[in-house]
Amino acid sequence: MTDQVINLLNVRHQQVLELLPWYVMDALDTDERIMIERHLGECDLCRRELDWQQQLRAAHDEPLPDCDVDGALSRLHAREPELQAAKNPSSPAARPQRRWLYRAMAAQLVVIFGLGALVMLDHTRPLSYHALAGSGEAQASARLVVMFTAQTTVTEMRETLRRSRARIVDGPTVNGAYVLAVAPSDEKRAIEKMRSSHSVKLVQSLGTDASP
Amino acid sequence: MSQKPDSVPRARRPGRNASNLEEVELIGRIVHGDMRAFDQLYRIYFPRLMRFLSRMTRRPTMVEELINDTMLVVLHKAGTFNGKAKLSTWIFAIAYRKALKALRDLDEPLEYDAREPADTPDNGPRNQILQQQMHALLTRAVHALTAEHRAVIELTYFHGADYREIAQIMDCPVATVKTRMFYARRRLKTLLPCGAEDFL
Numbered sequence: 001m002t003d004q005v006i007n008l009l010n011v012r013h014q015q016v017l018e019l020l021p022w023y024v025m026d027a028l029d030t031d032e033r034i035m036i037e038r039h040l041g042e043c044d045l046c047r048r049e050l051d052w053q054q055q056l057r058a059a060h061d062e063p064l065p066d067c068d069v070d071g072a073l074s075r076l077h078a079r080e081p082e083l084q085a086a087k088n089p090s091s092p093a094a095r096p097q098r099r100w101l102y103r104a105m106a107a108q109l110v111v112i113f114g115l116g117a118l119v120m121l122d123h124t125r126p127l128s129y130h131a132l133a134g135s136g137e138a139q140a141s142a143r144l145v146v147m148f149t150a151q152t153t154v155t156e157m158r159e160t161l162r163r164s165r166a167r168i169v170d171g172p173t174v175n176g177a178y179v180l181a182v183a184p185s186d187e188k189r190a191i192e193k194m195r196s197s198h199s200v201k202l203v204q205s206l207g208t209d210a211s212p
Numbered sequence: 213m214s215q216k217p218d219s220v221p222r223a224r225r226p227g228r229n230a231s232n233l234e235e236v237e238l239i240g241r242i243v244h245g246d247m248r249a250f251d252q253l254y255r256i257y258f259p260r261l262m263r264f265l266s267r268m269t270r271r272p273t274m275v276e277e278l279i280n281d282t283m284l285v286v287l288h289k290a291g292t293f294n295g296k297a298k299l300s301t302w303i304f305a306i307a308y309r310k311a312l313k314a315l316r317d318l319d320e321p322l323e324y325d326a327r328e329p330a331d332t333p334d335n336g337p338r339n340q341i342l343q344q345q346m347h348a349l350l351t352r353a354v355h356a357l358t359a360e361h362r363a364v365i366e367l368t369y370f371h372g373a374d375y376r377e378i379a380q381i382m383d384c385p386v387a388t389v390k391t392r393m394f395y396a397r398r399r400l401k402t403l404l405p406c407g408a409e410d411f412l
Contacts, residue, residue: 018390019375021397027374056400059350060369064259073254076280155319163277198273 012039016046024053142187143169143206144180144194152199160197164190177202184208235299242290254283260300260371261307267366268311270355271318278314282307297380301373305381308363315359353403361396364389 016039022028023036040046144166148157161167165186171178182190187205194203235256241249258279265275285306293302354365360382367373367381375393379386 018394021368021393022374025368025372025374027368027372056350057369059347060366064263067259067262069255069258072258072276072279073251075276076254076283079280079284155317159318196273198271 013043013046016040016043017049020046020049020053021056024050024057140184140208141181142184142190142208144182144187144190145177145202145204145206146180146194146200147177147202148199149201156199160194160199163197164193166190166194179206232298232300236295239290239293239299242287250283250287253286257283257300257303261303263370264304264363264366265307265311267354267370268308268359268363269315270362274314278307278310281310285310298377300371301377301380304367304371304373305383308381309383311363312359349404350400353400356403357396357399361392361399364392365396365400368393 012035016036019028019032019036023033028036040050148160152160161180164180164182166180166182168178169181180190191203191205194200235253238249238253238256242253261279261282262275265278266272269275269278282303286303289306293299297305354362357365363382364378367378368375373381375386375389378389382389
């Protein structure tokens with residue numbers, strides 16, 4: 001019988017210890033609060049833990065951080081295609097998106113038929129081969145030079161490149177710099193992304209390069 | 213000894229239910245394509261998500277992108293919000309999953325590793341430690357916890373979420389929330405200098 005009572009007391013003590021963080025936050029049901037308050041009257045250990053919990057709560061009681069909500073919201077609006085896609089398809093706002101989609105599909109069909117016709121007309125021309133690294137067609141791309149901090153891990157470097165939509169085309173140089181290629185339309189965004197990354201020590205545009 | 217909480221915590225302050233109602237109304241307008249309502253909801257949640265995601269990920273540079281990813285899901289899935297949970301619980305659950313995924317992509321440990329070495333700060337004379345410094349120590353100690361433990365601590369003490377809400381946000385049983393909190397508290401004590409908790 002005594003053992004049973006001791007076990008019950010231990011269970012209750014454990015329950016109270018578990019719930020104390022939400023007790024100090026006033027985030028419990030009435031029954032739970034009553035149970036805790038009864039137990040606190042007879043348990044020194046839980047009273048000490050309660051004091052520590054109240055200090056912990058006080059340490060977290062600080063104002064929300066100042067932040068650039070307008071800037072962040074405007075950058076979200078800049079992700080217009082995603083916003084458009086997220087809108088309710090039945091809403092009027094989504095209709096221009098659909099029209100754009102139909103136009104794009106029509107344009108794709110024209111291009112496919114056009115390419116097919118070219119292939120048919122050009123079948124007499126001898127076949128030519130190109131190395132993967134050197135397709136004959138020049139594609140303009142913006143070049144950036146970037147230096148990562150010494151602590152940057154490969155994973156962080158990969159993540160930074162992914163976010164900036166950039167790829168390494170040269171480097172590392174003797175100074176540890178890399179040359180990156182990005183689409184000209186992405187250059188500004190890539191520089192901003194790089195500058196906001198704690199892994200990047202320096203980033204600078206080298207202009208546009210027409211070579212592949 | 214003070215047994216009762218000495219003030220009403222942030223999440224339980226009067227007017228909280230009223231603001232929750234306003235937020236639910238905003239969601240209703242968002243479902244019908246009202247982008248002004250979306251902007252309004254974004255402004256309401258940005259500081260809270262900023263705080264939560266900064267503390268959880270410890271990577272300030274990725275926080276804005278995580279908030280925007282979260283709010284895009286809110287916009288995209290507004291029609292699926294059924295009101296069973298509070299709107300804040302639903303939005304924080306989305307943010308939590310986004311943060312976990314981002315941390316996984318960075319190979320960040322999410323769960324407690326018993327082999328993790330204790331980063332115990334130096335002990336110092338008790339009466340020379342100022343309260344402000346102790347807050348900094350606490351912040352550092354919280355940073356040393358795993359992402360899941362940080363999330364439980366942050367949702368409880370700063371955002372005032374109860375353990376059932378936290379279970380919904382973290383998509384786990386209530387018992388898991390209590391266990392995570394228990395180990396997070398124990399680990400916090402080992403990370404703080406001896407007697408430091410008395411000065412917080």
